[in-house]
Every structure is written in C-alpha cells, then in structure tokens.
Amino acid sequence: MTGLPDIWTYLAQEPLLWLTATLIAYGVGDALFGLSGRKPYVNPVMIAVILLASLLWFARVPYATYFDGAQFVHFMLGPATVALAAPLYANLGKIKTSAIPMIGALVAGSVTAMLSALGIAYALGVRGEVLLSLAPKSVTAPVALGVSESIGGSPTLTAVLVILTGITGAVMATPLLNLMRIKNWQARGFAVGVASHGIGTARAFQVNETAGAFAGIGMGMNAVLTAIIAPILVRLFL
C-alpha cells in the first residue's frame, strides 16, 4: 500500500490537483457570495485567491507548480476576451446612441484614475520606479505591463497593482454608485470598466448584462487611451 506522503508527493506535482483546487476555491467564494445575498464586498475572486494562497503557503508549494494546473483556467481569459464581442453586438443599438457620453466618460475616468493615483502616492512620499509603475494600473494586464515598461516602471510591480485595482473596483463600485444614486446601467458599467478593467467587468456582468457589455467597451477603449496618454501624464510627476 502506498503511504499518504507518497500520494501527496505525486498529486502535488500533477496539474489535476491544482486545477481542481482552483475550481473548488472559486466555488466556495461563489457560494459565500450567494449566501451573503450577493454583497459586493464578498468578492468570489478575492476569497478564492486568499484560500489558494494560504493553501500554497501552508503546503509550501511553489507558485510555478500551482500554475501548471491553474494555467488551463488562466488560458480561457483569451477566448473570454474575444467573447466580449457577443454582448457588444447585442448592445450595438445602445452603443451607437451613446458615443458622446462614452468618449467623455472615457477621457474623464482614465485621466482621473492616473492623475489621482500618481497624486495621492506622490503626496505620501512615493517616488521613482514605484510611482511610475502605478500609472497604468487601471488597464487590462497585458497593456499595463507594456506601458509600465515604456515609461520606466516595473512590469512585475504593475501586475500586482493591476490585480489589486481590479479587486478594489469590483468591491467598491456597487456601494459607491448606489451612494451617488446613479441608476443608468450603461454609465455604471462603463465607468467600472474604465477604472478597473477585466475584474471590474466580470463584476459588472454579475450585476447586469448591459452594465457588463459597457464595462467591456470601457476596458477596451481605456487600454488604447492609457497607452497613448500615460507617457505624457507621468512627466508631471518626474
């Protein structure tokens, strides 16, 4: 009979274990989200990340081993981004009529995100590479990393800041927008997509399909705008 440590040694090396663990952790997060009455601060991504990170830490499993299994989930981000075309197509009529509000909200949201992040960090004494890494944190990860590198930031640090921004936006958006009494789903979704990219967009889809579609457009448009204006805006803080 094989001993328990041997079974563990085998399983810990195989993709199966960590793929399963990722799905279960997310399932737990999603169940807690449902049990809480879909409260925004009970965020399934945040819960799953905390559960899995704790598990890896206790079991002393390196992230690379975990990612061997989890990469199958991670890979689906690509096709899911392409799939955003479906809700965009379904909302095409609404998009055509709100081109002006979208462009205005894009510029306002994108510039506010960058200037206020740089301004707050600068006022609190953050300088140099760390400050520059903060500039592109509101856009989708692949673009943010490229922008960070081109303006003299650290792409690794930017990756951390991008994820933190996404989770922050997903948690804050609903209470904040309710407080402001903004009921327009297009406005709500679009602003969340601009400020907190894919994680915010995923949250918007949980709330309302129109909000999700507009969040997807906001995310896509801000990826392009940030790449253009980040190098100009950061000069104010050099």
Place this chain on the structure above:
Amino acid sequence: MIVHLATLLMFQLAGEALSRGLGLIIPGPVLGMVFLLVFFILLPRAAAAIQPTALGLLSHLSLLFVPAGVGIVGHLDKLGADGMAILLAIVGSTGLAIVVGALVFVGLCRLTEKSQ
C-alpha cells in the same frame, strides 16, 4: 458548442498574429474581439449561434482571474515600505475614477438628449 469555441479561438489567433506581426500595443484577444464584432455585424446569423456559448463563458469571467490573482500574493512584499501609500492611492483613485466616469457619462447623456 465545439464549433463556437473553435470560432472564438480562431479570432483570438487572428488577433494575436496581427498584434505580434505588426508589433502593436493592443493585445491579440482585444483585436480578436473587434474582428468578431465586425463578423457578427456582417453575419447576424453567426451572432445568434455563438451568443449562448459566449455568454456562458462570460458568466464565469471572474473565475478566470483567480490563477493570476494567486500569483500576485507572493509579490505583495514588493510594495515594500510604500505599501500603505500605494494601497491608499489605489483605493482613492479607483473610487474617484468610477464616480467621475459615471457622472460624466450621465451628464453627457442628459445634454445629448436635450439637444435632440
């Protein structure tokens, strides 16, 4: 289902090829999304067929960010001495950007409705 998934992957592949080939800053999947949208406009029947698969995938979009999220936990120490300042900057700027973006959107909606 398989055909629909293959369609999504094909558009991603086309986007990646163009993005890498021309050295564009826009990621391949985002270009793939644009191409697929154009394809839907040209061929509405394809949109109706792919819609359920696409929306099914998007309803689990949150799950797909979990592996990357676990990866950042090991890097939290990189925030270093500036950790608190950076967290405040992220929370403050994200909240402000959401509020400003949504208010401008609603304001411009009212303006354009009035002028019509």
